[in-house]
Amino acid sequence: MKRYTIFLLCFVLVFNRVGFCADSKAKPPNRIVSFGPLLTESLYLLGVDEKLVANTIYCTRPPAAKRKEKIGTMVDMNLEKVVVLQPDLVLATSLTPPRVIAQLKRLGVKVVSLDSPKTFDELCEKFIVVGGLVGKKEKAREMILAVKREVELLRKNASRGRRPKVFVQIGASPLFTSNKDSFINDFIEFAGGSNIAKYSRGGIYSREAVLRQNPDVIIIATMGMVAEEEKEIWKSFRGLAAANNNSIYIVESDQVCSPTPFTFADTLRKFIKMIKGEYE
Secondary structure (H helix, E strand, O other), rough: OOHHHHHHHHHHHHHHHHHHOOOOOOOOOOOEEOOOOHHHHHHOOOOHHEEEEEEEEOOOOOOHHOOEEEOOOOOOOOHHHHHHHHOEEEEEEOOHHHHHHHHHOOOOOOEEEEEEOOHHHHHHHHHHHHHHHHOOOHHHHHHHHHHHEEEEEHHHOOOOOOOOOEEOOOEEEOOEOOOOEEEEEEEHHOOOOEEOOOOOOOOOOOOOHHHHHOOOEEEOOOOHHHHHHHHHHHHHHOOOHHHHHHEEEOOOHHHOOOOOOHHHHHHHHHHHHHHHOOOO
């Protein structure tokens, strides 16, 4: 009964607000709830973080995002809390349960769901979409134009010479990597490397397959102490080119697995140095 009463109250509040603002649909939102870390970081980059009223416990970048009201995880959120906050825009992800989106929409809350980007180009496209939703489309376009020029220059300079074979490990149990359907593949190829798992059917890979393909470089995303353990395991294979070349590296998982268009450029620089053997 209590749950029903809260939902009914929230429905009335949201309905009244929507009705009052019916003639001002073009106005940017003033109260935003973000269901994804990348979306949260985009709002900060666009300079509208003061309009962000809540996000998830996984929204930790930039550090100020940690201090925002928390509504749960990316897949398990407190729906009543979301509605009580009276957002005029909820940014959802492909991980947001459909029932949550449906319930919010029934309560009159505007929800926009954005699929997870798979390539650098899609990262840029999604950023511009978010910019448009919050009234910063031109700013978003200018920012993306600048970063695309930067990435293209890095890519052009890295394309010279041979293309070393590269394996990027993003999981240990089971061993996990990325194929061509990921911006991690863009990191490798833009940096002048060749992804040995590019044409694999999925992300699960075997250590035997890695050894058979004998990559020149292995890059491991941080997984706590597991990353250091994995590095030692790879170094123990004497016939492995990456081990012989002393080219086994560990990078922060956020940098590799959840970049913005702008951190993409920074991480790409690191990939170029690792693939070219210039990383310290």
